[in-house]
Amino acid sequence: MEQVILPELGEGITQATVACWHVKVGQQVAVDDDIVELVTDKATFCVPAPKNGMVQNILVAEGQPVRIGQPLATIR
Amino acid sequence: MNPTSTNIQTDQPCLLEDWGLIDYLQAWRRQQALVAEVVAGDPERLIFCEHPTVLTLGRLGKDEHILADADQLCTRGIPLVRIDRGGEVTLHAPGQLVVYPIVRLDRFGRDLKLYLAMLEQVAIDLLRGFDILADSSEGRRGVWAGGRKIASIGIGVRKWVAYHGLAVNVNTDLALFSLIRPCGLNVQMTSMQELLGHAVDMVQVKKALVEVWERHFKVHRIL
Numbered sequence: 001m002e003q004v005i006l007p008e009l010g011e012g013i014t015q016a017t018v019a020c021w022h023v024k025v026g027q028q029v030a031v032d033d034d035i036v037e038l039v040t041d042k043a044t045f046c047v048p049a050p051k052n053g054m055v056q057n058i059l060v061a062e063g064q065p066v067r068i069g070q071p072l073a074t075i076r
Numbered sequence: 077m078n079p080t081s082t083n084i085q086t087d088q089p090c091l092l093e094d095w096g097l098i099d100y101l102q103a104w105r106r107q108q109a110l111v112a113e114v115v116a117g118d119p120e121r122l123i124f125c126e127h128p129t130v131l132t133l134g135r136l137g138k139d140e141h142i143l144a145d146a147d148q149l150c151t152r153g154i155p156l157v158r159i160d161r162g163g164e165v166t167l168h169a170p171g172q173l174v175v176y177p178i179v180r181l182d183r184f185g186r187d188l189k190l191y192l193a194m195l196e197q198v199a200i201d202l203l204r205g206f207d208i209l210a211d212s213s214e215g216r217r218g219v220w221a222g223g224r225k226i227a228s229i230g231i232g233v234r235k236w237v238a239y240h241g242l243a244v245n246v247n248t249d250l251a252l253f254s255l256i257r258p259c260g261l262n263v264q265m266t267s268m269q270e271l272l273g274h275a276v277d278m279v280q281v282k283k284a285l286v287e288v289w290e291r292h293f294k295v296h297r298i299l
Contacts, residue, residue, distance in 0.1 A: 007186075008186065009186070009187075009188045009189075010185070010186065010187030010188045010189040010190055010191075011187060011189060011190070012189055013188060013189060019135045019160075032235070034234060034235075037135075037160065039134075039135040039136060039162050040162065040188065041162060041188070041189065041192065041217065042134075042161075042162040042163045042192055042217045042229055042230045042231065043162040043188045043192065043230070043231045043232070043233060043238075044134075044135055044160050044161060044162045044231070044232045044233065045188065045232075045233045046232075046233065046234045046235070048235065
């Protein structure tokens, strides 16, 4: 199992908001597929899957804030 | 990681493309295709275009930021498009220079704030070349002249390649902005034309922007 983490987005950016999920729990994903879109300041940002597998958990709902380094989902 | 403009990888090739007057969604699709190409290793792009009048709602946009009602927009034939850009509502119209750089953020330490600030600086330096004193503003994005907003920014990022970008009001019909509350704020918009008292040659603006771009983004044009 691997966690999908919100990466560093630049100096001074401590959090972002989940704009929309591109996947559902149980869905198969391939490494580098964009799985979730976040928004911060004047930017949107897609986080890719870190590995091939199945989305096991989605940990942050759309519209919710998330801190840098916080897990967004798990992939098995 | 503490990126500064000094660690920007220099001398990148960059293809210049001028799409002319192009439908907003068509341009969006072309950008998506180019993002995939740049991710795959193609040269970065600097794209110029203008859009027929359109309202676009970014991810933070709310319906109440649009002051006109649906009937009014329909009667005037102005579409409303929800898109994957940061920021709120904005308006594009002929006379506004839209700049879509397709840029690798790996070159800027993967720093979204640094890239957004650089986009603002490009607009500021562009305007200075036309004797317009503009600046960024603490706490609110965009570029401002005399307390009014003259350029807007907003980006999308996929696989650390940025798209969307910058919109500069050159000869934009400013009355159109009464349809929206730009960026969710009570701001007044201005244009180069309004500030200078005469229409500005778009060709000259594009030429000046390329020069500013080459300087800031350390690219060399391969077109």
